[in-house]
Amino acid sequence: MRFTTPPRPLDVTALSHRLAPLARTATRLHPRPGSPTAHDSSIGGPLLWPADEPWPYCAGPHPQEEADGVPHSPEDIRELRRVHAMAEARLLRDHHAPARLPEEQAFYERYAAGRPWCEGPVPLLPVAQLYARDVPLPARPAxxxxxxxxxxxxGHGASEPRTALFWRSAATVTDVLDAPPEPTVVEEDGYLPRPCVLAPEEITEYPGLRQLDQETQAELADESRWQAAGARWDEDGALDPHEYWSGRLSTAPGWKTGGWTTWDLTDPEPRPCPACGTEQIPLLTIASSEWDDATEGWRPAEDPAHDRPDDPSEPTLVDIRGGYTLQLHVCPASPDHPHLQIME
Structure with missing residues (x-):
């Protein structure tokens, strides 16, 4: 299925001549639940991983005292999601149906007890697989x-969870690993992505408010410029020009590649490569949701509103510490240099 970001409500460049040179292309991935294979671009799907290449592990540390709740096994989390879906479907068919069947209640009680904490190295979980034929990949190695x-x-401190990136040529993988190892337990249910297929769409982004110079910020605070550009405050419900810019015109929410770094919570900071000092660029944004009330204007035209049981704004079921976004940046000078991650 194709997903289409609605046109922006006005021409950004009409607000200031300073904005036109700042336009960047980003690719919204538009993940939706599905059954991807190792030969597909996906979120949370199987990877085209060579059978003769060791699966990556995290050596830790993984202190239990820093966890917020009880851990669960991946299979328990998948079963929980299945039980939720069955209950929601049952209640949609019959509003008088029981919220929980006896066997479902028994499962919930077992689930609440959790599983024993894992000690030692932990196998990593697949998050995203992106083929260049489907998705433009910034700084892709030759x-x-x-x-x-x-x-x-x-969790691993302020930029949790800890990520790993692998670049490869698909043609060189002739024997695919069929059953990669999984962690015994995961710390957060939201760290296990639901398998999703992708419908990539290229869009244009502009820097967030904090990344603009003072002159441009002052121009965007001038309501007469917005009126001249055709903004309708009452219809669009923005509280002020700066909120309008942040929620509707600058950076798109959701999973994407490229574009601009989103600074929602903190002031922009330099992102020098730890190896060479080159400023790193956005590669992949891992999002807890595709949009929310503040960014409703980015909701694809094909999607319904998100006040429904199977929320289309949360297709991957990824939840990074209650709704954060994890942005991975790479060094354009060398793919061998360590990548950086920012949680906002």
Missing amino acids: GTDLLQALWCPY
Whole structure:
């Protein structure tokens, strides 16, 4: 299925001549639940991983005292999602149906008890697999056409969870690993992505408010410029020009590649490569949701509103510490240099 971002409500460049040179292309991935294979671009799907290549592990540490709740096994989390879906479907068919069947209640009680904490190295979980034929990949190394992103399903400080990136040529993988190892437990249910297929769409982004110079910020605070550009405050419900810019015109929410770094919570900071000092660029944004009330204007035209049981704004069921976004940045000078991650 194709997903289409609605046209922006006005011409951004009409607000200031300073904005036109700042336009960047981003690719919204538009993940939706499905059954991807190792030969598809996906979120949370199987990876085209060579059978003779060791699966990556995280050595830790993974201190239990820093966890917010009890851990669960991946299979328990998948079963929980299945039980939820069955209950929601049952109640949609019959509003008088029981919210929980006896066997479902028994499962919930077992689930609440959790599983024993894992000690030792933890196998990483697949997060995203992106083929260059489907998705533009910034700073893609020569000779590669496939990006694979994995993470440790445990928190690791301010930029949690810890991620790993692998570039490879798909044509060189002739024997695919059929059953990669999984963690015994994961710290957060939201660290286990639901398998999703993708419908990539290229869009244009502009810097967030904090990344603009003072002159441009002042121009965007001038309501007469917005009126001249055709903004309708009452219809669009923005509280002020700066909120309008942040929620509707600058950076798109959701899973994407490229574009601008989103600074929602903190002021922009330099992102020098740890190896060479080159400023790193956005590669992949891992999002807890595709949009919310503040960014409703980015909701694809094909999607219904998100006040429904199977929320279309949360297709991957990824939840990074209650709704954060994890943005991975790479060094354009060398793919061998460590990547950086920012949680906002």
